[in-house]
Structures are given as C-alpha cells and as structure tokens.
Amino acid sequence: MARRKIAILGGGVAALSAAFELTEQDPLHQLFDITVYTIGWRLGGKGAVGRDKEKGYRAEEHGLHVWTGFYDNAFELVDRLYAAMNDLDLSPPFGSRENAFEGLDRSVLMEPFNSGWASWTIDIPPHEGIPGTPRPAFSLVDFLRSLLECSVQQSQSIAGFTDQWPEGTQHSAVAAGATDGPFRTARAKVDVLPQDPRAVSPSDAAELQTILRHARTQLCGKPASAAMSRDPREVVAEVALTIAIGMLSDGVLWQGFDCIDHQEWTDWMRSNGCSDSALDSAIVRGCYDYVFGFFGSHTDERGNVIPCRNVAAGTGTRILLKLLFTYRGSFFYLLKATMGELLFAPLYQVLTKRHVKFEFFTKVEHIGLSQDKASIEFIDTTVQATTHSGNSYDPLIWIGADGTIPSWPSHPDYCQLVQGQDLRDQRIDLESAWTKWPGVDPPRKLLRGRDFDDVVLGIGIGAFRTICKDLICHTPGWREMVDAIKTTATVAFQAWTIVGMRELGCKQDRTALSGFVLPLDTWADLSLMLPLEKWPQPPPKGLAYFVGSLVDDPADPPPPFCEHSYPARMLARQRRRMLHWVENNLHFLWPGIEGPGHAIRWERFFDYRAYCPPTRRRFFAQYPRVNINPSDRYVLSVPGSVFKRMEAGNSGVDNLFLAGDWVRTGINAGCIEASVMAGRSAAAAIAGVDIAMPNANDFDDVSLPTALLPALDLLRKLATNAVAGTGEIEAFCVVQQRSRSELEKMLPDGLTLLEPPAPHSTIKTAHYGASPDAEGNTEETPAHIPEPPHHVVLIFARQRNVRPGPLPFGGAHYLEIAQLIPDVIHKNAPSLQNVLFSYMPHLFVSSLAATLIGQNLYGFNKQVARIQDDNDSFSMRSSSGTIRTWFERDGVPGGIDSYLVIKQIRDKLDQPLVGVQPDGNFIYSMLKYGLGGAVVQPIKGKIALSSPFAHKAEEIELAPISKPPQKDDAWGFRFIAPWTLSLPFNFPAGRPSSSARNLARATGEYSTTLLGRILVRR
Secondary structure, three states: OOOEEEEEEOOOHHHHHHHHHHHHHOOOOOOEEEEEEOOOOOOOHHHOEEEEHHHOOEEEEOOOOOEEOOOHHHHHHHHHHHHHHHHOOOOOHHHOHHHHEEEEOEEEEEEEEOOEEEEEEEEOOOEOOOOOOOEOOOOHHHHHHHHHHHHHHHHHOOOOOOOOOOOOOOOHHHHOOOOOOHHHHHHHHHHOOOOOHHHOOHHHHHHHHHHHHHHHHHHHOOOOOOOOOOOHHHHHHHHHHHHHHHHHHOOHHHHOHHHHOOOEHHHHHHHOOOOHHHHOOHHHHHHHHHOOOEEEEEEOOOOOEEEEEOOEHHHHHHHHHHHHHOOOEOOEEEEOOOHHHHHHHHHHHHHHHOOOEEEOOEEEEEEEEOOOOOOEEEEEEEEOOOEOOOOOOOOOEEEOOOOOEEEOEOOOOHHHEOOHHHHHHOOOOOOOOOOOOOOEEEEEEEEEOOOEOEEEEOOOHHHHHHHOHHHHHHOOOHHHHHHHOOEEEEEEEEEEEOOOOOOOOOOOOOOEEEOOOOOOOEEEEOHHHHHHOOOOOOOOOEEEEEEEEEOOOOOOOOOOOOOOOHHHHHHHHHHHHHHHHHHHHHHHHOHHHEOHHHOEOHHHEOOOOOOOOOOHHHHHHOEEEEEOOHHHOEEOOOOOHHHOOOOOOOOOOOOEEEOOOOOOOOOOOOOHHHHHHHHHHHHHHHHOOOOOOOOOOOOOOOEOOOOOOOOHHHHHHOOOOOOOEEEEEEEEEEEEEEEHHHHHOOOOOOEEEOOOOOOOOEEEEEOOOOOOOOOOOEEEEEOOOOOOEEEEEEEEEEEEEEEEOOOOOOOEEEEEEEEEEEEEEEOOOHHHOOOOEEEEEEEEEOOHHHHHHHHHHHOOOEEEOEEEEEOOEEEEEEOOEEEEEEEEEOOOOEOHHHOHHHHHHHHHHOOOEEEEOOOOOEEEEOEEOOHHHOEEEEEEEEEEEOOOOOOOOEEEEEOOOOOOOOOOOEEEEEEEEEEEEOOOEOOOOOOOOOOHHHHHHHHHHHHHHHHOOOOOOO
C-alpha cells in the first residue's frame, strides 16, 4: 500500500516529537513518508541554539531552559531517543540521559526588604524514582493530602507555633473536648477520604474546608518576624491551605482544575481567603515569573508601568501542584549542554536514519483549504535558499573537546548555499519575520496528494494570523482559539564571567532564582555548560542566563513585516534596559560584582574581544536577545483560554493535526512537557493509536510506559507468527451483489471467484407446424446470458476489547470498515480445491496497531484511515477514498435464526480468510464471529460509496428484509458478538484434499501446539 505523505510544518519540540512518534509506530517504514519543513538553517523553535565559531563556540539561545522532575513525557522521549541512537550506532550526548542532566534540589526566591532584597532559599529534598519511568497514579485527593502535609510541616517548623483551635471557634471537635488542633484534625479527616476524588461526599468536603479555614486563621494570627515582613514557611503554609480550601469549595475534586480556569489565579486565591501579603510574596511572584505569567499592564501611583498578572486559576494550580508534589528524582534538572545538543541534534540524526526528510530554508506563508473547506489543499511556501549540490542541506557542526557532540551554528553554512555570499554580506536573519530577504524564485506550493496527505501544524500560534487566515475565516473554533490564546514577547541575557559564581557572592554553586526585578526577574547558573565552549586561555569560569517577560505596549504595537529595521530597534531598546538593570540591580544577586561607590566591576565580565578594556563596553560582549518573532513568543495560559484550545486530532479539518504548546494536552502551558505531549498526541491521531501519557488529565493520571504499538521488534522476536486475538464487535453489515469482472480485479494473482452453476447456454426452438416430439424439428440458438453477480459484504464495525494473544497490551478499541468477498478459491492449488475462502481487498482501521499486525502477520490489506461514528452512522476519509453511511435499526433484535435471509449469509461470514504476506505467499486464518449466539437486527439506510469500494461514486439504499430481497437489492443487518481470530497459518501445499473444516482443525492444532490454549474468550 502507498505510504501516507506527512508534511510536518515547524522544527520545534512538538513538531519533532510528532515525527519521532510516527517513526516509532512505523519501524519498517511502510506507512508514513514524512517530510519536516522548517524555516532557516536549524531545528529547535524556541529551544534552538546557535554556536558562534568566532566567539569560542559559545551557545546563544532564546532563553533559559530548566527541566523539572515531573516532565515524564519529555524525559521518556529522551530515553527512547538515546536508546534509538545506540541501536543505530550513534553516540548519545554524554553517553546517557543520567550524564546529560544534573539534578538541582533547591530554589531561590527574592523578597523585597528594607529598600533592598532578601533571598529565600528553599531546599527541596529529592523524591524516589526517575522522571520518565512508570509511577503510581497521583489523584486530586493525593494533591489535597500533600497540600495539608506541606502546611503541617511548614507550620510546625516555625518557632512558637502551636496547633490549637483559634479562640472562639465553633466546631464539633472543640465542643467534644478534642485535644487535637485543626491541623491534626484535618490530617485525620484527609487520611480517611476515598482515593477517588469523585467519591468524596459534599458533606465531608464542607467539613474539611471548615477545619482548614480554622487552621489558616490560627497560622496567620502569629506575629510577623522581626527579621523580615513574613516568615517564608508561614507563607508557604498559607498558600497551601488556601489552595486546598479552594479545591474543596469550588468543586475541583469532582470536576477537575478546568472548572476554575475561567478565573485569574490571584483573584481565585483571594476569593478563597488568601492574604495580600502572601499573594505579594516571593513565593507567588516567583510562580508568575516561572511561566512569564503577565499580559497587559497598568500604571501605579508613581507612573510606573506594572505588568498585569494573568494566569488561569485551574492551569496555574495544576502546574504548581505537579511541580511541588509529583516530581521524581530532583525538583529541577539543569542541562549540561543546550537543548540543541541534548535533544534537537539527536532527533535530527535519528529521524534522518529513519528516512525522515528535512526541508530547511522553507518559510510557510499560507495554509490553504480545499474548496469545500474540509481539508488542507495546499501550502504556500517561500524557498529561502538552495544548495549548490542540489542535495539536502547538512545543518550540523561538531563541538566539544574531542569534537564528538553535534550542534547547530549561529548562522547558515554559507558555503553550501547558492545564495550564501549574499546572505553573509547582507547579514540576513532568515528566522526573522521582518527580514528583507525575498527568498528564491519561484515560490513553492505544496499540494495535497502530490506533496502531502496529512499535515502536522507545529508552528507557534503567534504566527497563525498570518499563515492560517483560511482556517481562521472558515473553520469553526479557529478564530476563537487564536483570539483566546495570548502570547508574550520575552527577553534574555547571557553573561560570561572570569570568576565563578561563588566569587560573585552566590551561596551555592548551582542556582535557579526567580521573583526578582523586571526585565530580568529569573536567572540560573549554567556554568556546567562551559566545557563545550572553546576559548583561548584563560576561558570564562561563570555562565549565567537571565530571562523575563516583555509585556506588549498597546501604544506601540509591532509594525508590519515590511518594516525591516524593527528587530534592530527593539534589540537596541531592550539592551539599554538590560544595561540599566545590570548597573542598578545585579549586585543584589551578585554582591561580588559591585565595587567601590556601588560601581559595577566590569573586569569580572568575560570579553571575547581580548583587547576591550574593563569598562561597560564589556556589557556589549555578552549576548542579549529579544524574542519578538510571532512564532517565538511564549504561549500564556490566561483565564478561559483552555476551553478554546483544540486537541491535536480535532482541528476541524480532515487532514490537519496540531502540535505545539498551544494545543490542549492536560498541561496547557508553555513548556517542553506540553510540547512533547502535543507532538505525541498528533502522532497518535494520525496513526490511530492510543498513547498513554502521564499528566494528560486530572482523574486518570497514570504513568504507564508508552505502549509503542505495534512493537514490531518484539513481534519479530516471538515465534513465527505467534499471535492470536479475541474481541467483541458491533457490526453493521451490508450485503450487495456486484459484477464478477469488477471483483476479479480486486483479487490478487492466484485467487479467483467460485464459478456459479452453469446455466443452460442454448434455447431450443420448435419449427412452426412441426410435431413437438419430432426429432430434427428443433434448432439450438445461442442465448445471451448476462454476467452473474457475486455477493460482497461491507462491514462497518466498532471493535472493543481487542486483545492480541501474547502481546503486552490489550483491551484496544477502534473502528473498522471492511469489504469482504466470499466464495473465493485458489486457481492452482489442488490441495485447496475444495476450500472456499473469503478475501478482504479493502480493510480500513482507525488503529495503527491493528493495521500493522494485520498487514505483517495476517496478510490483510489493512490501511489506517480517519473513521468517525455518530450513533449508528459511519464516515471515513483516507488517501484511498471516502465512504459515508446512515443506518437506522429496523426491527426487533433476536437470534440469527429469527431472520432467514441473514441466516443464509452466515456461511459466507464463517469462511476462512486468505491473505497475502509481504513476501507474496498466501496465509490463512480463521475468524469466528460467534454468530450462533449473536444478537441480530435488521437495518435500513443509505451508503455513499466511492473508490476503492466501487469503481465510480454511487449511492445505495438498503432494501427492507421483511420480504425476500430481489437480485439487485442491497440489504443489511446489525449484530453484536464476541470473536476469535486464530494464529495465521501457512497451509502445507502438499496435503491432500482439504476442506474448510480440515483447515480450521489444522489451524487450531497448530495454534495449540505452539502457544497452548490461546484461543480463549474473555
């Protein structure tokens, strides 16, 4: 079968995750023909890196990337990626994931104090386990229990705190003379709650909420510390108690976090009784800084522009609780190299080995819909550059002391490009939306059918108003999504120092800090990445990354893309802001950077220009960046936006799948975990499989290892073709008759239709006047006998609880549409001359697992398709064609004996199946529907058929079966039954006369011998 052409637009985490998952599902390269189209010369999106050869191969990035211990999908991707590298004789960076990431078990937050700043260092003990490996489920009740435990631990560590009921409390526990205070009472109540949050009764929730409010009153009644405004432990305890109270009061236990996502997080916390001092604390400010959680601004009484907090309560709470309580191993993970080296270069290497093609220098201009607005018909692109050789562009460079780590340059390799000299001379930034570079004529139009069948849209949502105008105008939900999901520009600043962070006054060798002053409110010590740089002696000893939000100014919106000088103007403006920030605020973080008279000790900054004196000119030797490109803008989680996000497989367009941190995933925030989840979801939708993902929802948050269906490597290691299956089917069967010549064209070589009984081929005609008994008085004339038709059965099925025998997965559910030709025989196989088979020329399935098992083991002509069902109707769209049905039940359900016409077709459904293996040999299997005990019911309705089920488009109306169908009538019935599928079986060619019964017995004996009694019903 022809491979489906997949066009993946974008080169970021989500796009490449989708490509990787598709190749995982297609290890034999039989199903998908994948091409990644990306702007410029490198992969990575917002995680891209450029290594500047002229500046010691220093890393120049979009910003700071720190992973957390709850990024299970992202870490599992790395594990599988590195395992694939080993299998392909490639070298994973640093040899393993364990060596590539370094745990960080603390966080530092900054709190204003006495016209200065105080640091709150929070030590976070490691948890058991390794992120990305299986873990137990963590329910909403577990979150509730963890919040209470956190508040208990924090409050008990405060000197002078006692767990007692506030004075004047009216509560049953107080009235009963209980000695336990509200914290211990609440702990006892939480401990007996059912694990299923939806089983918690409203009365228990209300009582627990009351106790927690008393606990918070007791906690917050303690006098403030003299050393600072509030003890950070008290703030943590208050925030934890308030979140628990809000979960109980607002129905989160029963409805999940999305039920509060229409509220802003600070407003929600305040409505549940959180104090302003806690909401203004470093704890809360750090949470907002962590997700760039600002949109819009206001002016304070002194005329200062203050960014507005804008994080949805549900999404914000979900991420915070996962961050605090579900991490494994360390709380944070620092990268020993950039994402470009640890993730994107390995993905490029593995995907290239897996036959994925990369079209660099492809800028997407417009995504166009078909005339009926149902599918993507074309994609307009600009080709930015071409290679001299005409071959694919080679994007990688090699870095490290021994030159063995692949990376990405800070600009294209001009020597490979026909346009290289012009690009170099004009200093063109091919990734800029405001570039003046026109591209190479002519523009390239990608066409459906020729260049792609399906499209994965993995470009940042900030670019959609430009490239997705058709979708926004014509497809339901797109305008609402683009309007609702907000993005923000960001700024970043990388600084190299000639001394280590300890000498600059940092208390620890590794620091990740937030809650500071805009524009650079967050920073991390990433000196561990310096060994990959290559400097003349002496090299820098410190490397720091600073980031922050760049809130849009409504009075100064981004100009049209024809204003080419805009990026340079913005960079110059933000560089001045950063310089002012360094000179006025950096000493609070780095006391050792301050000299006499509060002057900055510029000599402590490293300068790659060795001649530069130690003045503020060294600031300009560092790397500042403004991320203003539409696709580079950070995706925010503002109130209400989660309800407008689309899922990866529900774009509203038949052949469009979505991948990005703007997709609805269960995280719904701008982070690598959400991006990986979106990519995996897009691949699952295309391939028709279910991929179990942790962090996917609030109620069934399981963390199973990825069921990489189908596990063909495993299948090859099993005994030859040792697979059997069971399941349950609800099928709508349509029986029709079609011309034999049409059906013969659908059969493979070696098979043919059973010849019907030969009719009389002559007509005897008596001569007028002759005696009827007189011999020689008649003559035989040839008769015109029309070609007899042949039965065909169309099956529209819901498959449930499908369990392929020995494989480590099961209980699959999927949709299936099959065309079954019964009464098929072998042409040249004397030993099988008495056996009637059924052959399926077309079998479409919504599950890739079922598809590949059917293709590779049973010789079925299975194809993956997008199949949808709506009550009793089905529709299918694939690269091979379409089909639409409308069915209605038309009679009383009963056994098969209740309907004679259905009973007569039973023998055709019970015939053994014949398929063709990839090597061309026939293979056989026994599919038993269990029709003897099935529930059967007549149906009526219509079917709109087209290729490949019919040679021309036609509409069929089903005749009722209350009376015997006429020869050309199509009719139908519904049945529900369990089924079993035998092991596939190569029938010995030399065995003498066989029958269907003999074949069934031989197959069963073979199955039993090989795997024991595997053909069992559920």
